[in-house]
Amino acid sequence: MEKLIFEKSRTGRRAFAQSPGESEDINIPESFLRVDRPQLPEASELQVVRHFTRLSQMNFSIDTQFYPLGSCTMKYNPRACNALAMLPGFAGRHPLGPVSHGQGFLNCMFELQEMLKDVTGMQGVSLTPMAGAQGELAGISMICAYHDARGDHERNEIIVPDAAHGTNPATATMCGCDVRELPTGSDGDINIEALKAMVGPKTAGIMLTNPSTLGVFERRIIEVAKIVHGAGGLLYYDGANLNAIIGKVRPGDMGFDVIHMNLHKTFSTPHGGGGPGSGAIGVGDRLLPFMPIPVVAAATIDGKTTYDWLTEDDLPQSIGRLSGFMGNAGVLLRAYVYMRMVGREGMHRLAEYATLNANYLQVRLRDAGFELAFPDRRASHEFIITLKRDAKTFDLTAMDVAKALLDHNYHAPTTYFPLLVDECLLIEPTETESKETLDGFVAAMIAIATEAREKGVSFKEAPYKMPVRRLDDVKAARQLDLAYRPDKRL
């Protein structure tokens, strides 16, 4: 186990390459200067290098391991995207610099908006939301603004399926709406009769993920759109699972009025551990005036195209700004390069290989004796197995399998989500994995199950080979210590 850098600290030790240096020439009034030195670790440069190199080696990452984390789309992030996004002209650009100095960047952002419109079937795109949750907030805010602008003030109910990501009801609540929970049928599709009974003059809209979090495509989506639109509500598309349909079906064609896209998932920018993300939104005609600003616009005069920001003056009904500038510029650039590299043809193959890989894994695991949550349905880009029987018979839970997989050098799939399925693992291989990798994962799953089922091996203590063993998540939650310091150790 690697000690904290603070525990290696010795007073007076310095790494000169990282030393900020001392300056006598500080132009800050005395009253604002701190008296005590900040509690920073003091270590030599070599200690620092070794410490962080070792930490990086302990890390599970897409660069080192298969990472089938359902709903997270942990695909490979091509190095070329990084290299191009870090060109000095991009990296050195100041967000407050004059528009005339950033025409190249704005050109890229304009083209990104246009490509996203094309691939989702929407009429307008704003890149400004900083992450998926902010994209959701923008989307529902626009739906509320739309109803308000029409004087339709009674519409304050947002319908959310019971299988939805927790962010959906949270977003609706943050926007001041009441959440109506829609039940799911045993085949994984939402209950249409329940939806018909639920819509009415108070319906502001519905939030749907399609394919849903259950890993199946909502087959009656056109009918759903008719019912919701017929009642005067709008349809929100949660883009979490966009990777399953990208280049194949467009949310705009299914009848959705607004969509958020997780560019960091579908368009392959590094993510995990809380960021950075990008929750770009796309809208249909009805919501165009309400888009968050800024949006990039192009104007061609005498054959010369220039780019500019649209602001409050251009979109007076906009829901406003969500960040100081326009989202995470570096993430947007990487997504732009990725889309240009993949191209129109490649975009079709993304979803094909993502779903092919998921269906291959699903069938192989089913044949190996794992129970599928929806055995009659084809997988989308992800699927669910349930360890319900193994948990009852062999005390082998979804969490045990997840932890045991770490010892086989595979990142765990998503566990215990969605909540509708007991003892579930949500598995998403993505399109960037080879058949050999998928076969290796299946072999690890079979090995774990066989040891538990036939030899009575318990995995309650797994993982055994990792730098840290099974963590006590109950204690972590009950005795959370966000200000741990070695010298204040209990």
Next chain:
Amino acid sequence: MSELPGDLIYTSEHEWLRREDDGSVTIGITDHAQTALGDLVYVEMPETGQTLERGGDMAVVESVKAASDVLAPIAASVVAVNEELADDPEKMNVDPYGAGWIVRLRPSDGVDETEFLTPDAYQSLIDAADG
């Protein structure tokens, strides 16, 4: 097989109710519910004296797996809340029908037992869900 005391009445939302001699009603979550939720780490309680609508929010229990709303099974006012759960939410895991009780309510309009499930009916419900 989860434990199911015979002297309680149950809801399809996995809550139990016990009618006390003073007319109040004590409420908690069932053994089946605590097993499904897993280790409980936090509980959010209503205020004593607060008025609750039937089917409205009453408490929130949070486990290592999920956070779940506990809805008020009857229209009532809150007489007492189990303060000990704040420090020891695992009491709901260890003793769901005893020390793990959540609230005691004074019903606004009495309790119609026919609207709730008998132990047998509740048992059938969870058997059906287990498939």
